């Protein structure tokens with residue numbers, strides 16, 4: 001059979017000729033998709049321009065070209081921060097991913113006792129702000145810390161030199177570990193027992209099997225975890241702020257430039273140095289992940305780990321150490337928050353929870369944070385799910401859907417500080433000057449500056465990608481013919497969306513809501529430049545209390561935040577269990 | 590597959606006897622009788638995905654009340670054609686005319702069809718009743734009417750009393766029936782089925798295919814079904830459309846397609862066919878190896894290389910005595926292997942003086958016992974001249 005070439009012209013990929021009549025429904029979908037793309041454009045891309053643009057101006061608004069960059073690169077104290085950040089990122093990445101890999105391996109591939117408890121404990125740090133980790137570390141290893149003073153004189157003293165790279169790396173490892181753990185557990189769970197049986201039959205030694213079967217099968221997960229951890233540790237602001245001492249990193253430099261010296265131009269310049277490596281990491285990771293093909297076929301047989309007592313107990317010891325440390329940090333925060341005067345008067349009480357004598361906003365900040373997190377969860381979940389639906393299930397408009405998908409994954413590459421600073425530049429101005437012209441336009445979004453709305457918007461965008469991918473995965477599992485069947489019955493897509501798609505995706509939708517709530521509750525980097533004085537926030541309050549030396553109050557506020565996050569998670573768990581029991585009829589047999 | 594096992598189809602006035610040339614002479618008058626207007630007309634449909642041509646110059650007419658099967662190997666474009674009929678896929682060029690109306694440019698919601706997918710696509714969070722009522726509710730029919738209609742539909746597909754179950758609580762066959770009831774709910778003019786039975790196990794499959802076919806006749810609904818199972822197509826369809834690599838290889842009633850395949854592809858795809866290489870030596874004679882066979886069905890010119898074809902069940906095995914009385918079209922062959930099939934043997938043998946081609950024949954257990962067959966035995970095979978078909982060699 002010879003290959004016949006089509007006799008019709010190849011269709012224009014950007015504007016394919018539609019033969020079918022465009023219905024009102026199509027228009028609705030197009031408009032929604034257009035709006036969805038527009039808002040991502042405003043939320044993600046446009047704010048970057050004034051920020052990057054600002055790095056070419058001096059503080060008085062005069063164009064100075066690359067002078068800021070030259071100054072940055074020739075000032076040793078500034079440029080050292082770049083290498084410091086790199087160092088922190090690389091070290092934290094290696095330690096966190098190494099620990100997470102072993103921990104996940106123990107959970108998925110051994111018969112270690114207490115797996116369920118270890119799984120829960122391993123995820124615990126997800127609900128603790130990195131800032132709070134740092135506060136906990138101060139109480140353990142700081143000048144008057146438990147370990148430093150030899151448990152207040154009981155044991156020999158041991159000063160690990162917390163303030164500086166050591167403290168930052170420990171804090172970042174605590175922060176990155178659960179994120180890497182989630183990825184590694186997923187990667188290690190997706191495997192085919194038959195591969196291992198084959199290896200065994202072929203007489204492969206366990207070590208050889210590990211290198212020829214296990215490692216290659218988790219390669220992509222491992223790479224992903226490395227990139228995620230590097231980006232988190234490279235860009236984090238909370239930990240270095242609290243335990244960094246004189247060790248400058250990019251994130252704290254941006255804060256100092258903007259808040260301390262009000263030098264927005266230099267702040268923008270440093271931000272570019274923070275942004276470029278994360279964007280590169282993002283792009284490289286995307287390219288690598290694209291090569292991934294499904295290693296696990298639908299017929300894969302799940303692996304049933306065999307009992308192997310020496311290994312199981314070795315792993316138990318390891319996991320107990322890791323989990324024990326994360327709990328120790330959490331417990332010491334709670335303990336310290338209840339102690340009257342650390343370390344002199346260890347009587348317990350709630351004195352530190354009376355925030356009236358310290359700065360930061362006290363309970364007002366706490367309630368504001370809850371409100372903000374709640375709004376973020378609602379707005380974010382609706383936006384993400386509708387966006388993911390239109391991208392995944394939309395008809396036609398291929399290029400617009402691809403553009404929307406790209407914009408939805410982009411926020412992962414934007415460090416919180418950069419996003420926050422961009423928002424300052426973008427939303428604060430009443431008018432925008434179009435570059436190189438004398439034309440200015442009125443900024444229609446200026447109204448939300450300094451309100452709750454911009455905080456919610458910033459949070460929704462900051463955590464958009466993870467939520468989007470969750471929704472996307474859930475939607476991909478729904479039969480693509482539902483839309484076709486509905487159309488054949490002349491039921492409009494939005495009705496089927498509401499009656500079928502949403503109920504079927506409810507677990508994922510709630511998961512997204514929780515993720516938004518918890519992260520909005522504990523985040524600091526994206527909002528530290530944005531919150532107005534009238535709206536103090538809990539996470540910011542922790543920084544301010546720590547700055548002012550009120551560490552006990554900071555510990556108390558951290559405790560409140562952590563308990564709220566964990567409480568919401570437990571509520572969610574109870575709720576979904578109830579839901580599953582009610583809808584068991586169709587959820588699972 | 591033996592065609593005589595298939596129920597003979599009553600050719601009613603709605604399903605006029607078809608000839609292979611039907612689709613090109615569809616508007617004309619055949620045998621002096623006015624043809625009924627086709628309900629569905631597919632005119633010169635082409636479809637390409639990028640540079641890949643999935644459908645080429647597809648013409649097809651489907652008559653009112655007719656059951657047409659699109660049959661072909663995987664990837665030949667059956668699903669694509671069905672989806673174009675439904676408007677779920679846009680054709681690159683060509684027209685679809687349904688009920689006298691040009692629907693080529695209409696979106697699915699503005700066409701008139703019910704569809705059943707291989708995956709059933711039942712809404713898992715709705716009960717059987719809610720699934721069937723889905724389109725009726727949207728059409729804002731009164732409650733009582735919906736209830737009546739749903740009960741009626743569930744009865745039609747044999748699911749009375751199962752309405753409150755969720756899809757996950759039903760067997761595959763029951764889910765399939767719900768899907769069918771749902772597709773019929775709005776009384777569409779056209780029923781489209783995409784491999785509706787392929788996810789079921791063999792027994793349920795045979796049972797359901799009979800049921801679907803009789804339901805279709807009872808309702809008189811024009812139906813287009815996609816399948817890659819030739820037995821299914823032969824059993825169910827009024828007419829079969831055999832497709833290959835994006836074009837239509839042959840259209841015709843199951844019997845006609847089986848007995849008179851238009852080319853080797855169709856011959857091979859439907860049923861089993863023996864092929865022998867040869868050269869035309871006279872208008873009605875073909876030489877295969879050193880044997881000259883009578884082939885009255887030959888259309889090829891003298892000296893043209895050809896392949897002659899004959900079905901296993903058409904070959905007769907002759908006793909020594911019978912062989913004396915037949916002077917023509919007898920091949921002697923050596924048994925190479927015998928495959929036990931339950932009802933008999935599938936015997937593969939090599940004709941003398943022709944090493945390249947093999948011949949497969951069907952023998953009942955009784956016959957092969959009577960002949961005392963075993964590998965190595967010699968057989969005399971009679972190829973009835975009328976049953977021998979001649980195709981141009983490729």
Ligand SMILES: Nc1ncnc2c1ncn2[C@@H]1O[C@H](COP(=O)(O)OP(=O)(O)OP(=O)(O)O)[C@@H](O)[C@H]1O
Nearest residue numbers: 638641643661662663664665666667668669670817
């Ligand atoms: N959306 C698409 N993009 C590109 N190629 C496609 C697309 N849909 C179908 N094709 C190609 O068109 C050809 C016909 O596909 P189609 O699904 O119609 O086959 P089919 O006859 O239904 O096969 P099967 O029996 O496997 O279902 C295949 O080669 C397929 O790869």
Ligand SMILES: [Mg+2]
Nearest residue numbers: 667668669815
């Ligand atoms: Mg198909």
